[in-house]
Every structure is written in structure tokens, then in C-alpha cells.
Amino acid sequence: MCGILAVLGCSDDSQAKRVRVLELSRRLKHRGPDWSGIYHHGDCYLAHQRLAIVDPASGDQPLYNEDKKIVVTVNGEIYNHEQLRQLLPNHKFRTGSDCDVIAHLYEEFGEKFVDMLDGMFSFVLLDSNDNSFLAARDAFGITSLYIGWGLDGSVWISSELKGLNDECEHFEVFPPGHLYSSKTGGFRRWYNPPWFSEAIPSTPYDSLVLRRAFENAVIKRLMTDVPFGVLLSGGLDSSLVASVTARYLAGTKAARRWGAQLHSFCVGLEGSPDLRAGREVADYLGTVHHEFHFTVQDGIDAIEDVIYHIETYDVTTIRASTPMFLMSRKIKSLGVKMVLSGEGSDEVFGGYLYFHKAPNKEEFHHETCRKLKALHQYDCLRANKATSAWGLEARVPFLDKEFVNVAMSIDPEWKLIKPDKGRIEKWILRRAFDDEEHPYLPKHILYRQKEQFSDGVGYSWIDGLKAHAEQHVTDKMMLNAAHIFPHNTPTTKEAYYYRMIFERFFPQNSSKLTVPGGASVACSTATAVAWDSSWSGNLDPSGRAAIGVHDSAYENHLPNGTLTSNIMDSVPVSLTNGLSPPELTIRS
DSSP states (O other): OOOEEOOOOOOOOSHHHHHHHHHHHHGGGTTTOOOEEEETTTTEEEEEEEEEOOSSSOOOOSOOOOEEEEEEEEEETTTEEEEHHHTOHHHHHSOOOOHHHHHHHHHHGGGGGGGGEEEEEEEEEEEETTTEEEEOOTTOOOOOEEEOOOOOOOOOEEEGGGGGTTOOOOOOOOOOOOETTTTTTTTEOOOOOOGGGGOOOBBBHHHHHHHHHHHHHHTTTTTSSSEEEEOOOOOHHHHHHHHHHHHHHHTTTTHHOOOOOEEEEEEEETTTTTHHOOOOOOHHHHTTEEEEEEOHHHHHHHHHHHHHHHOOOOOHHHHHHHHHHHHHHHHHHTTTTTEEETTTTTHHHHHOOOOOGGOSSHHHHHHHHHHHHHHGGTTTHHHHHHHHTTTHHHEOGGHHHHHHHHHHTOGGGGSBBGGGBBBOHHHHHHHHHHSSSSOSEEEEEEOOOOOOHHTTTOOOHHHHHHEEEEEHHHHHHHTHHHHHSSSSSOHHHHHHHHHHHHHHHHOOOHHHHOOOOOOOTOOOTGGGGGGGGGGOOOOSSSGSSSTTTTOOOOSSOGGGGGOOOOHHHHOOOOOTTOOOOOOOEEEE
């Protein structure tokens, strides 16, 4: 990932303003530690912090067309850039960067070129011929992006809140699948797939079509000029990503440069479900496997850094981001700059455990659509920012545009969870890779129950977080929560604790509005909570909150977030005792 910052139409073109833009851009340097650049034209500034993945030698940004009249600052990867270059025979490219096609495509096709891009991206394009600009974000919001407006009439666009929150009167999330044009002064949705209307599809399930679509999605993401690997929790999604990558890596440009043996990475508390399953899958696939162990105290110590980087107070996002944040630092220390990850599958296939209670195929499909449309506020946010905090890029093949079109066109009757017929969650995906002759995974891994990332790293992680919050948030504080935080009022001590930290870093009113809210159980939307009347008294985003579904469901729900003494006793000794926590360890 890279970091982009654009200031467009500002009233100040002084040297002091340039210095200020550079200062703000440096807040994004963790996203792109390899190089930085800035372009200034009149009342517009385009700044860039680069993480070099494709063409590290010559792909520095901003990027230009031939006469340098069109300038682009980009964060992301354009997987079909070689095919797009074939459509531009009369253009000269300055670099081998995949993003170099954007300025030239704009010259040829205008705004409509955005839908031609196959990849993950956020960009700002400045046309100095008429001083107009265009900004766009990828279909699902895999790359993070925000937009703000200054009192002087300026428009600000940044990869992260921290690049613009101190300068704008109002700012908000740049919606995924949209572009913003200065010529119209507003947003337009460029991503318009058939599933977006939420009409119920009727295409019969074809396991081979689904399998091939996913394999193609993985293969195109092996485009890299730097060392890479896969995140491997041992769950279905990450295991399929690893299996397909290992199967097709040989013969690729990446394999010729870095070797055909895949590296895999897993994080967890000692003895966690993910560590055991990840190690087993790695042994089966023959990867070079790296295990990272952390303690509950390691995670608690990192919470403030996590909230600063992830820029949210959403409970489930922070729970899952913390181990990913710790793991990303270790991965980057090994010299790896890009990883493939399994986000998006649960939204496409209804993989969360609460989908067991979907009343019919129509509700099931509507919920998958709602989840996909909101993904940029949750798992995409986590995957992008937890890795980018350390200059690591995460690619997500389950959110490939073509794959999603294939999967979301299948009659949702096939996705329904039917235990009496042996169909668990994501059965159609599991069945697509259940190949007896050339198996992709061991059977018990292929049919392993869904574990949310924050659960799979070790159940005591969430219990420890709740216990820590219990020690720092009093009952009296909770009584006044609605007055202190009238928007998205925290209903648990854990949520209150995260909110306090968030507002210390991002005190502006616009900041709190960028974070979603509402009731949720096991990562459901608020709408799906109504599927089971018992859930309204058990609103926790952990998969274990799906009582009657998860194998390790919370057996004795305690109201108001109360914790039993045995959970409190299990939390590692606080640093205030003068005892240091164990170091984060790595095993290869």
C-alpha cells in the first residue's frame, strides 16, 4: 500500500503551504516508506508516499502522461495493466508501474475508464489543461480513502484520516465504487454490478465455474517484483488462498525471481486454534511456515497504536486488528512486502455463524449484499491499515470483481445452511474445492467450522480485553456514556475504553461519524439481529455469541458485560507490577 494526499483548489500557494502539505503527507509515511514525491500546480498539491511492489526502480509517483499535463497519485495495484497497455498503442509510458496506465486511459476514455481497471486502488488525477480533477476508489473499498472540505473552498483527499482531519471543516469516508469529479462537484457510482440491486439471482451452482473464477483471482494477484507470502490461519478462506497460490506459483515471474516455495504466516496465543490448524495446512502444502506468538498483554500494550493506525472504535475491528498489526510488523521484518489474505469470503457466501438463522434465501441474499456494501468499514479497513501500518501490502482475491460477480449470481438457495443435508456455512465454496483426485486441502480443514479472526487467535484474547476494560472503565462512567458519547453510544466497557482512546487521537466531530454503529451479534448487520429473538440480549461481535451454533459458544451469558472472577484472574499481570510481558516470539 501507498499513502496519497491531495489538496485541490486551496487559496494558498505559498512555500509555507507546500511545507504543510509535506508535513501532513509524512503522517502517511508508514504506508509507503520507500519514496515520497509531491507535485504543485497553481492551487493544487498532489503528494505520495510509496510502497514499491511493481517496478521498484522507476515507478515513483506522482505519475504523468507524455506532456506532463495530466498528473496522478495512486495507491493500489492494477492487475490488468498489461492488457490495458495494449489498448494504448500510441502512448509512451515512462515506467513499468502498473499504475502508469491511469493518466493515459483518462486521455483516451475520460471518466469512464475507471470501470476498466481490475484491481484495488484509490487515486487522484489532476488535468492541468483545465485545472479539473478526478478521484476514485475501488469497488469494495479495499484501499482506504477519505475526503474533506476546507473553509477556503478546498477539497482534501487522503488515504487516512490523519492526513486531513486537522485541516478540514468537514470530512467523511470516500465511498467505495465511486468517483468524485470537480466538473460536477459530486460523487457518482461507477461500480454497478448486477448484485447491487439485491435482486434474487437464479443461476444454478456450478462448482467448476466457481473454482476457476477463484483460481484466476489468486493467480492475477501474484503480480509482484518483491518478496511475498500468504496469511494462513488454518481456516477455510486463508487455507484456500494458500493452496491455490502454492499450486500455481511455479512458472510465474514471482517464482522465477523469489523461488517456488511459498512462505506462510500465522499469529496466535500459545495453543490457539489458528496456530494448530495453520501449522497443519502449511505442512500439507509444503510452505515455509512462520508462527508468531503473542500474549494478551502484548496485545493490550499495542491497543493505542492499533486505534491510531486503524482509525476506528468499532469493537470487533479492534479485536481482530491487534494480532494482525503485531503479525504485520514481524512479517515486514523478514523482508516481505506483500501478502495474500482471505477477507471477503464470509460476506460473499454467508460464512458468519449467524447465517445459520437466516429465515429464507431472500433474507440470506439481502444480508450478503448488505455485508459486501459495508465491508470497507470493517474487514477491508482492518486488512488495509493493520498491514499498511508497517509498510506491508495485503491483497484479497475473494474480492476480485469477476469472482464476486460469479459467486453473487448463484441462486442463494445453494448458499443456505442445511445441517440435515450436511451443508455447513460456505458449503458451495468447500464443495468447489473438494477434489478427491487432486485434493486442495485435508478434508477436516476444508470443512472446519468458521472462526472469526479475533476468536481463532485464542479465545482468551477477547476475554482478556474485556477484563482489561473492566479495570479502566467504572460503572459510573458507563452511566454517563450517552451524555459523553451521544453518537454511537458505547454499551459495554470495552467499547467505552476504545472510544476514549479514539477521541484522544481524533477529536473532531467528523471523525466519530466515519465509524459505523448499530446492534450486532457475531458480526451481523443490525437487520439480521432480528433473525433470532435471543440475540437481542447477547449483542457481542464474537462468533461465540452465536449461541446454539458455535461449538464453543458462550455458555453462561452475563448481562452488562460483567466478568467472572476466573476470567479476571486469567489476565496476565499488569506492567504496573514491574513485571515485563514476554517478548513476541517467532518460530519458523
